[in-house]
Amino acid sequence: MPAMTLPDHSIETPPRAPSPVHGFGTLAVHAGSPHDPVTGAVIEPISLSTTYAQTAVGQPVGLYEYTRSSNPNRENFEAAIAALEHAKHALAFSSGSAATANILQSLAAGSHVISISDVYGGTHRYFTKVASAHGVQVTFSPHIERDISGLLKPETKLIWIESPSNPTLSLVDIRAVASIAHQHGILVVVDNTFLSPYIQNPLDHGADIVVHSVTKYINGHSDVLMGAAAYNSPELHERLTFLQNAIGAVPSAFDCWLAHRGLKTLHLRAREASKNALNIAQTLESSPHVLSVNYPGLPSHAQHHITVKQHRDGLGGGMLSFRIRGGKEAAERFCQETKIFTLAESLGGVESLVEVPGSMTHAGIPREQREAAGVWDDLVRVSCGIEDGVDLCKDVMQALEKAAVGVKMNGAKNGGN
Ligand SMILES: Cc1ncc(COP(=O)(O)O)c(C=O)c1O
Incomplete structure (x- = not known):
């Protein structure tokens, strides 16, 4: 699969999701939770079918063709995550690590990433052992707000933040980092796993992508492995949706349903x-x-x-x-x-x-x-x-x-x- 290049733009602030009309609890319970249009079921059924019938070639009966590309339970869960993270779009992945991998895969070989030092161990492993094998280099910084300007290179495409970091719970001022990054057309990713969208919404502080290990607070019951990414940019949506399907690290319909149930009490x-x-x-x-x-x-x-x-x-x-x-x-x-x-x-x-x-x-x-x-x-x-x-x-x-x-x-x- 060819690596895709990030646009070389002098950043325009991407169109943002409109401010939510309802409070968090109302969105958590209702966003992405339509009643079943056929039976009226208040809780959505689990759509286990891997494939969907077509009436003619290329004309599916409904919105779905094949479950890796899209599935009603995944779409409903993604709609809920987008609402809770004040994003226009969200995508679900088979794990938090798969969400990270998809974002890193969207970078062209030769790209450079700056990350906080005490990043989650698995993210560190991906950066140093997998991304590097694909020609993406990562520089780690213990004081990213202070050091970012000196670490920038012409090839820098992403800044990776966890706030709070794991396991030392140090914080990063997202707005301070994003305002420098955006002057250079660099995207800012925040791993928001430790706080959940209830406590922090990184996109509201200038981040471009927020990622989660859904396995943690969002599902909240230690019985689902899943990840998610949410953002506003339509270009990012096109690229990441392509990679979600092409790489295929997607969650099952059952896991989406369970995680969506967990999210309602976040x-x-x-x-x-x-x-x-x-x-x-x-x-x-x-x-x-x-x-x-x-x-x-x-x-x-x-x-x-x-x-x-x-x-x-x-x-x-x-x-x-x-x-x-x-x-x-x-x-x-x-x-x-x-x-x-x-x-x-x-x-x-x-x-x-x-x-x-x-x-x-x-x-x-x-x-x-x-x-x-x-x-x-x-x-x-x-x-x-x-x-x-x-x-x-x-x-x-x-x-x-x-x-x-x-x-x-x-x-x-x-x-x-
Ligand atoms: C902060 C953080 N990000 C990402 C991950 C990876 O998530 P997963 O285990 O769902 O792949 C973890 C896992 O512990 C984590 O703690």
Whole structure:
């Protein structure tokens, strides 16, 4: 498949989706959810058929021909994502990684990309091991707002941002980066997985494309792997729709239906997870067993001013990370001692999870790079679910005590230190 070239334009702001008439909760429940026109079913049926009948050659009975190209459940889900991200268009993919791959595939060989350093490990792997094999080079920057002008090359076509980043929860001022990028005709992509469209709408801050691992908050029940991209530009829509079909990394009708069902409660889940995360962050911050806490909702977060400017109601989201006293051992013990939080990768589900990024999700990134980005061996990442907040805080406190006792006992056994 020939790589496609990004237009060499002096950027005109693409036409934007009109401001939504209804609030988030109303859109989440109703956008892309028409009643079935034949039966009146309030909940759409699942269209499992892979092919659709035609009355004559090239004349399908309805809107659909073959499910990879389009499918009613996928289209309805895409309409809902577009509404929630204030976008004109959205596309669904078989995973968040497939959404990333499709966007990178749209770049011509020889293109250059600038990305934040502490990007999701799988995105880092794609940039360094797959995109590079197709002649797309990526430069990583730990301070993209500060360094962007110096990193630009004539071949720079994309800026890749995660805000908050994974797992250190640092923020990027999307508007500041987009205004420099747009002076050079460069597109800005924001991975919004960690916050979900309820808390942040990157297109409203000047981004050109927003991507999600739908697997996380949007589906919210840890039972679907899916991705999505949303944007306003009709040219992007033409190119990415072509690639969606040509590459074929599309979700099943059933997964679209499940993810659409999950999305209808996103606002409730995101609010509750944020409330729990703030309580846990405060508990951790006051514990003698904790070295530091990364949570955008805390006033002590170095970029809290961006939280206030960029997030709905200054919410910090459901994700946080912290450095525990006692190194890797204490981090691992903490994760084994929690009773409600499950030790597992992933995030954004109704259930709370913990993990050690240095040994799990980010183990593939060389130690030097990992530590430069703040991913130390003693860093614990927490995904707060929607369980009772008091129970979650108690669980964190008892696991901290047990991890600390373990460190002391081992210290004594090993002769101190
Ligand atoms: C921030 C972020 N982006 C993208 C992805 C990739 O998504 P998926 O696992 O759906 O391919 C992940 C997965 O954890 C993620 O955390």
